[in-house]
Amino acid sequence: MGTVTSPSTPRRALLTLVLWAGFWILGLAVVAALAWVPIAESLYSGGLGWAGIFSAAGALTVLWALRPRWSFQKHQQDDVEYLSPERFPALHALVEDVAKRVGSRVPRKVYLADQTTAFITMQRRWLGLRREAIVGVGFPLFAILSREELAAVLAHEFGHHTGGDLTLGPWVYRTRSAIASAVDTLEDSAFFLDVPFRLYGQMFLRVSGAVSRQQELAADALSAKTCGADAAARALHKVHVLAPLWSAYLHHDVIPIIEKSVRVPLLDGFKTFLQEKTWRAEITHDIEEELRRPPSPWDSHPPFEERLSSLGHEGPREGEPLPLQEFEAGGCIDLLGGAAAAEEVFYEQKTRGSLVHLKWEELGEKILLPEISKHLTGGALDPRRTPLTSLPELLREGSTLWDRVRPPGLDILSPEAKRLRARQVLVQWLAAALVERGFVAELRPGMHLRLQHEGHFVEPASVVDWLSKGVWTDEQYRTWSSLIEQL
Template sequence: MGATLRALRALVLLLGFYLLSLLLLAALVGVDIAAFRWGHGPAVAKLGFVTVLLAVPVVRGMFMLRTPRDEDGPGIDVTEADEPRLWALVREVAAAAGTRAPDRIRLTGEVNAAVSEDPRLLGLLPGPRRLYLGVPLLTGLTQAQLRAVLAHEYGHFTGGDTRLSALVVRGRVQLGRVIAQFHERADGKVAAERAKQERASAKRVARGKKAKKVDASGSGVSYRMMAAIYDQYAKLYLRASLSTARAQEFAADQVAARIAGRDAMAATLREIPVLSASHDFYLDSYATLGLGARMLPPRGEFFGGFGKLLTARAQELEGLRTELPKEPASPYDSHPPIAERVRRIEALPADGRADEATGPALAVLTDPARTLAALEDAVLTDEVLGYGRATGWPELLDASMASGLSSAQTPVHRVLAARTGQPATLAALLEVVDAGGLWQLAEQLPLSAEAKAARGRAFREFARPVLHRSLRTMVLAEFSARSLLTWDFSWSGPAAVRLPGEAAATGAGGQNPEEALEAALDAALADHPDTTALRALLPPAPQPV
């Protein structure tokens, strides 16, 4: 579909919103006319009041004349003086695509690249252009793949997609605004009716009568019915606009393959979902590891550590490049499935450009370390930036694990605190065990229905894993509180705990600290519990000064 036809479709969809609104207003006016002609009494006035209330969100939605501008989001703008190599590459690819280069480049903290334009007259005239480049994306791509990303984004410029988006966005925003207003008013009616019924119920109770059940589900029905009408048109609008958006993605992929090469574009499409999943994992497991301890990675490493993770897990990530998503992320995702996009690109004839620009894309930046540090200042909140800085990742891990263990609340913690009325401690738990109360305490744990129905040995087998996890956590917390625990940091796997005495563990014929701890835990949770071995492993309590 050409740009003219796509513009016509976008315009028709937008006009459809206004037509629907006019029809609904006409229907409301018709109801009022019929009521005043054939009705009489207070009911007519009440109906007229209701139709006016229903008309207000419709009229407000129709006269939302200004399309909200996109928020830039957190990031750093870079000038040509800041990043001459990046700007040279951006202009080179723009010239190859036959389009005007962006006026601004903004570096962000996301695994994403995007372009936008602020056109005039609803997209009829061009406007300033912006390019958004995620630094984590640059971290994981080669320079050839970066060219492919830029060429794909410029494909949206050459196809007029960024200019036409003003029409599509305006309709989407107006529909969302009207629907939100109707739902907001419906929720307000429900809340008011619920409060009214609760007050009436309280008065009945005060008079010694039985309280009535509060049910406000019937309130706001007219508002929800109006919202449902717009919901149906919104679904049609999204399906129609998304079919166009997905066609635009395929067309932009073809532009990228022509400029950057077939193999580079196919490799880029395979790489982006891998980088996205890896970055999510990195943020959860590494970058934000110390937030609970109010500690950040070393300066520049909040984003900079991502490259180390990719290097350490290169073999693991290789398998993900062949497992491409075959369905869109959601029914309303503007991008087609990655698997289909790759299939179309790899079906193109070979162009002999497989080995171009294999260096890391991050190298196009003048000073990557400086950029990574500046990005932290732009993306992280002022509160987080006020946290302390670890001298290295191992220190960050130690601080995080110590903080987590000190605040751990296992099922045994909660049951023990409820039983004793005091904060749960390992010493208190061992006293309960020595007094023969372990299995009575276990009966209060949140177990499955099958476990709760079991008796005797069967019940103990169900409860023992929960007890074991909780008791181990409490023991590790005790070691940590005495600064006796360290953790082995790894980019390629989960952290491993190093128990006291592990550095001087006995030979093959002896028992290392991990084995000794497991044996002591097993003894404390046996059918006939014995805490002697566990108490022998624990550090002595600090003596009062």
């Protein structure tokens, strides 16, 4: 089957070439205009004045800002581990099948990404004379999508290949980089030399963004034609809704644990994360910021609703439950050999060194609380010696408390930042103090550390927050702490 070429590819290529040339024409025009001033002074005034000197310096500055930035670093893709066809034959069979149905060259390398995304890129070899397609598939996609939906995602990415977008993309990227570098070099210069490049950059982003959005809609159309509009729409819906949740879970819960040389069950943890009714404030903020971000004319992708509409589907209604049917059923994780094998390859490729295997419910007792106790024991907030009733007074110390307990070294925090750090330390202290009184730590993905003892549950972060915001009075807290001491 031959390669399918989008009829709009020549127009895109021409527009990209015009925009690229326009930037360099603008740069050379600015240099020529500045250079003409000292030349004109020399020809018509018989000498070089201050205006000519400053203009010559400006011309040299712009030329320096427009210089090519060459990179001599070893291509990082040479060190990347890929999902081999010998180890994952079913995955490669699916990729090959979709590529042939779309009419694209079959890629031989498949990369496992850590986000809820997929991509196709070209790897240059032999001094750029040979180009090899590489497909990237996000680990969570295998858990939340069916095979048909993953095929639709792959067809979308192959659509960028057949549409010529991978050829145009580097031109757009290099032009954006050149504009950004020029603006960064010139923004502190005299005579506002960065202004024309900044204005051109805004226009370029707007126009190239519009071209990119057209490319996305064309790739969506090819995906629907190849795998069905229903599968393409379901995949788009799931990725749109679940991608911010996975990203928040990965960065706020999983990565900090991996940094402690510990590995946890990824998919079980994400399932628990999705079941929580409320998350920690920083997680909720990140998710809402991503989901509610307004469209921009500079966006590279069309709005979610527009993409669904182009596929003949409506967006989800307010309050509609998360699309988790495939996730509950295991998605197409069998393409990686099942959940256990998939997590094994994730940790193999995304981490270095040996990791301790722990369950989520073991983290609080075996990792977090020992670290907290080690840090606090023997200091100003020793959990064994500082009474529970002292929390209100400690909170009122604010930045002064941080100055008492902070680690040695240079401290450049503002008073407000010190107060926030002091509250975080008090949360840790309260947790350690409760453990000293027989409480057991419990950590759930997305939630604050919680401690329980004989059916009594305490969330130290909430207690400190209630006190600091006046939800609890000092007297109410002391009554509560007295009850805790009696347990």
